[in-house]
Amino acid sequence: MGKKLLLKDIANLAGVSEMTASRALRGAPDVSQRTREKVEQIAKDVGYVPNRIAGALASNKVNLVGVVVPSLNSSVFPEVLSGISSKLKDTPLKPVIGVTAYDLEEEEEVIREMLSWRPAGIVVAGLEHTEAARKMMANADCPVVEVMDVDGDPVRHCVGISHLAAGRAMARTILDAGYKRIGFIGTKMPQDFRAEKRLTGFLEELEKAGVSLADQELYSGASSIENGHLLTKELLARTPDLDCLYFSSDVMSVGAYMHCVAAGLSVPDELALAGFNNLNLLRGLPIKLATTDAHRFAIGEAAADIILDAPKAAKLVQLEPEAIRGQSL
């Protein structure tokens, strides 16, 4: 690493005082543009990075936005993050990401860590948290936005869709298409509160139509194409006369489709399939699978807007989940 570069070294190279060099690197208004550019160029040439901690202590605020998500392993949350990044791109704010692995205790730790840095804002997935996490968010001295879900009691700002409504809408789409022997396969149950809400809405709507669920599999593991393939095979072995399967995620319905390709089952004639999220994954398959657009990118954008605006009153942005019938129903 060689000799440690100090602000003093930059000041000497630029022929200015340490105070002027520091002010130049912070972009303070009372430094001439020429001096600022000179100091910045020298810092860049030698690889000096100014220390932000001191400045943050003075302002008691850092230019980071904490984003707390359960997982990065499907493209669900990366797309929310893309929406956030697209809005922060031309601002001084930078997103930093924390992952909770669908564990509320871990989430509490990550939220505490993020807030201890006095970020410019914090975005947290979901409305279900430990009581301690809710209290920290309620006391935070920055905008707090809960994203994805509106079915619950937000701490402050909230951007999302109703997952109850998403489940109901897909049930209606499936019933309208004439299916009667309907099964459900969910993953990360019950930790995935949003998947559980979709199932609740789905069952409500079936009940209204006098249809009951023919079979279901609530799997505790993660969603994956492999699990979608295997669980579909198992469920069909147990209940062979199912005519339609609804899944907690697109990753699972793609796996089910792979089972159908492998087993020579025609979709939707022999088995209809529907997932959730409208992931990119669905594009490029031989047929378009039914899904619900969860507006993930737009949710990220709206959350970033709230952090940039920092409105005084609690804000609720509710987007409408859109059921897409595709070619698999």
Next chain:
Amino acid sequence: MGKKLLLKDIANLAGVSEMTASRALRGAPDVSQRTREKVEQIAKDVGYVPNRIAGALASNKVNLVGVVVPSLNSSVFPEVLSGISSKLKDTPLKPVIGVTAYDLEEEEEVIREMLSWRPAGIVVAGLEHTEAARKMMANADCPVVEVMDVDGDPVRHCVGISHLAAGRAMARTILDAGYKRIGFIGTKMPQDFRAEKRLTGFLEELEKAGVSLADQELYSGASSIENGHLLTKELLARTPDLDCLYFSSDVMSVGAYMHCVAAGLSVPDELALAGFNNLNLLRGLPIKLATTDAHRFAIGEAAADIILDAPKAAKLVQLEPEAIRGQSL
């Protein structure tokens, strides 16, 4: 947000001085366990989060590990991150993630931002950076680990595979299987330096065997199942007698497989396919697609170990890329 909670409030509730409350929340050794637990419980009950900025200024170090990756949209980098997280889980260090969108100028900005917080370490994907980014990393007062790739000149520590070797190994596997009319489809070329190195190694090995590439498509956009499907269709329309296609990523070879399913082409009899990364995505397909295991989780683990150990001498951890023939060659 109500009245802002101050350290004073916690101290009053606990019946201790502000100094003692501060020391208790920092886990300082000269506070009794009973007092520490009492203060921590009160902070938790009321939702108070201690301010870490002041402590960081004193130690000139924060307990964050910066992880700088080009993209989160496939599961390539999330799995490196899972490896890092698995090692940091039981330490005070927390990963924070920055995304560069395969743009070296953006990467330089993200690295500057990360280093300005004086992190406990920084992990950066790849060996190609701007000169300014390399200088900042060389001067950083913390362990710097470049991950994924060993074909180049690391700034300091390095963990990865040789992508030249990965390309050569897959060429040998394909040649050994008897294919002669071989095509290549790559994405994010030339920004994806590692994909370019694999292609270089692949072509070298074909040349040794006296085989030249029958056709290729170097696509500037991102890899996706959809693009794999479409580009395969286009390449086959242009060069119908190809017997094998090598892709810069598994996401693309899965898209090619979808084209084969849609077009009724038998894999590998009518078209052989090979990708790269050994993504989870490959599990659950009707057949196992050929790929190369890039050891992403192990790379993340090894990088975290280096940050935790902070060795004085530059460390190089080179893992062996493993070509997997699967059922598609």
